[in-house]
Amino acid sequence: MEINGLTWGLTIALIVGLLAFDYFAHVRKAHTPTIREAAIWSGIYVGLALLFGLVFFAVGDTQHAVEYYTGYLLEKALSVDNLFVFLVIMASFRVPREYQQKVLLFGITFALISRTIFILLGAALIAAWSDVFYLFGLFLIIIAGGQLKGEMAGDADDAKDEADNIMVRMVKRFLPASDRFDGDKLFTLENGKRVMTPMLLVMIAIGATDILFAFDSIPAIFGVTTEAYxxxxxxxxxLMGLRQLYFLIDGLLDRLVYLAYGLSALLAFIGVKLILHALxxxxxPFINGGENVPVVEIPTTLSLVVVVVILAITVVVSLYSPKGQALRALQNAEKFSYRYSKLDETADPAERSRAAALMDEWTAKAEGLDQKWRDELLEHKDTWSGIIRTAHETRLADPRDDDARGVSKRIVRQDGPTV
Incomplete structure (x- = not known):
């Protein structure tokens, strides 16, 4: 497969064009995308990615097509982990929902730039010293072990909280910053002085975090293919369409409770594959006298199967395990309680009754959870309890709602956490 300058130029123009379209068509006006909007554009971007892979089949290069699809799936899985960190950072800075699109798109743009730099450096390093695959492989295995250790220790959230990273601290030390948002502006006037808004600070935090993610992302995909293109x-x-995916699976992200284990398995597998290739x-000279070691290499086709299987197992186990089901109950208790509390005075009685029934149903399921899951999943999420309690207090105080209120009475009577 011959990749000339024209091919590179057209491909880069396509990627830049898609990013520009996102900036001017979707995020210029601050808004929260609907599920329908997010689903349509997520489908379009995934479709474009899959169609692009067919180009390799069209020129009769099946091997490179398999490498592309394997790399795409691997990077997509790792980019979902990016979304978790973006979520933590935006929550730490309390970014309003309608401005999160712009922050996400900046993060994606910066990730694309930083990864492109690492790709060029990685390709140059491989060309100059082929044994660098030993380092790549060991690096990925160490990262996989560290991620697994952090998850088992239960401090994953703390490890991923990059909102107060060194880059942000340096910027805040030398430049004046405001504590309040001014729309989606990066700078604002405060007491007659031009200062940074939290919007700029959150972008700096995400940009700095993107660089860290590139350190495991790029060695991982070089374990699938050495073709820089x-x-x-x-x-x-x-990375394209990651912004829409965030809003499409919002809520589902938290339910992928075993994603860290799946990603650890993926990184370890690719690490082993790299070391076998290096051997x-x-x-x-100090390994087999400088001669090639006769080991079995893992073919790319098998790598694709392994990636798909690990991701499928991770998603299924996360959603249907006791922990995943418990998190679903707690999330839905919050969601339907919030919806009930937002019904206005003119709401149809039938609509109010349906909302109350759903709130009761999921709150009761949350109450019935094993104490182990309630203690673990409610940690650092006390706002859920406040939302649920407020909704049930509102229901009891409303004379129009004369349905059975057993759940609401229990919730309001409780001292401490609601569920």
């Missing part, structure tokens, strides 16, 4: 396109298309192409 495939690495770039698979990475770029995995097969060995040039280090």
């Amino acid at each position: 495939i690495v770039f396109t698979a990475t770029a298309f995995s 097969h192409e060995n040039n280090l």
